[in-house]
Amino acid sequence: MSDNATAGRNECELVLSYERERWRASCNDFTVTGDDLAELESSIESVFRSRPALSAQLPIRVQLRFDYASLPRWLRQYQAHYFNYALNISRQGGD
């Protein structure tokens, strides 16, 4: 996890992929899955709130970056990017 004190919000990165019809987000500390992105994001938020070391980082901007290598190889010559986006998790009780 990297500390980014800009605007009082920390940042971290999770690598996103889609395997066996489930979304998957992972980093060195944990891996979560979900049927859809809403479920995945909910799982990510639960992990951050349930672990003291992670909840101390809140509020946090979680950068989700899709691992393009998980798409069929033949597609990459057409477009070498799927998506990145940020999930903002606030400190519980309002931020």
Add this chain to the structure above:
Amino acid sequence: MTTNRRWYSGMLSTEDWWAVWLGLFMFVVSLVSIWGLDLVGWMARPRAWEWTNLLSEFGWAKIFRPAGSAYGEWHPLALWLTTYVVFTGLLSVGAYFQGLDVKRFVSAFSVIFVVTWLCWLAGSEMHLATIDAAVDGRNPYLQNGLSWGLQLGDGSAYLLALAAGLVIGNFAKGLAGYLKEAAKPEWFIKTAIVFLGIKLGVMTVDATSFALELILTGAAATFVAYLLFWPIVYTLARRMFKLKRDASAVLASGISICGVSAAIATAGAIRAKPIIPVTVSMLVVIFAMFELVVLPGAYVALAPDDPIVNGAAMGMTVKTDGADAAAGALLDELMIGAHLQTTGEQWEEGWILSAALLTKIWIDVFIGIWAFVLAIIWVYKVERRAGQVSIGPAEIWFRFPKFVIGYFVAWLSYVALATWFPGHIDAAEVGANTVQSPMRHQMFMLTFVSMGVMTDFSKLKGMGRLAVLYAVALVVVIAPIAYAIAYLFHRGLTPPLVAP
């Protein structure tokens, strides 16, 4: 793991960037001719040959010649082998950095290279290619005593390459599977497009206002594609075919913007499950092949006197850069040949292709912005999650087609050279002509073969509703409106004539 984090992500690992590196490398090497040294003239190119003449006394010099006169003493086979070694070497470097299996790439590319050259040589046989018309007082058709001919011009080689690829892709699937490691039509065509930037530079110097008009009206086509085609196809998908919002958006982009790259960009923008762009992309690739096979001949037959209209319409109708450029190249050759046959006038090569390409390039350039706009709309209006989810503007850069940078750098560099150092332009043309002509043609030929290898028509089975929607949108919406818009902007325009 492959994620994009920084603006330079992918610079050494994507086909897009490797088209820029290879294209500009060859361009820079060619410019050494300014100092009197031709470093690219070793490129082999086919000669026009006649089969009874070849059989009566075989000679390699009858079918190969060097691109540069400085290599006139080289044995023709040495030229061809040098061409093979240089291109295999350069592409293998790119393959290595892209994480491909280099050994497999070299072996598969060697097969594709040989197939390509066999088609190029066969397509140069006079009974297939030579046009019955006098140019500068010479009629090679009559001079060589031809009693019959298909008169397809250089289009014959392209058609043979396409046919060879399709035969492999549909009837020799084991071989096609093996060749896929090196069948990279988008990489080959994007490299060819960077080479074409030099051609555009030459054309701009020779006919500035015409070139600029093509560039600007190509930009106008962008608005048509994004603001007219997309909403119509999206509405058709939602209302008539009852597709979900995400599938409709991805399909609308794939059908109406720039094919596979737009489908993936849109799916990414709305964060759709990958199965959607994968399915749509398969459909786009197959339909692009239908368009490539049908449209050039159809346009020549229906509108033989509107070359630039046909080229621009092609750019708005044919999806994927590879298919559009390939179709544009085929159209260019077929229209020039047909016009020469009927009028004795020879249009300059490359303008019709440029009309097709410039339209497509402008559409490509804006895909990142379009995807960004869609992403914002999806977050704010569809998912209503503003504040929880944010999309960074870097997404525009990550989706930007990088090969376009190479195209414009080559073009603008050549124009700058002609403007600021006009005394050197003749010397520069010695090398530049090799890159923008036989090298470009070779990359186009490789593209045709590779596209055919990658196209398996049997994949249409089971696509059902999606395939029908695609066909309806293409035939009823895209093709007619594209032609009408192209006609509005380009009617009456014809390429300059070849100088006597």
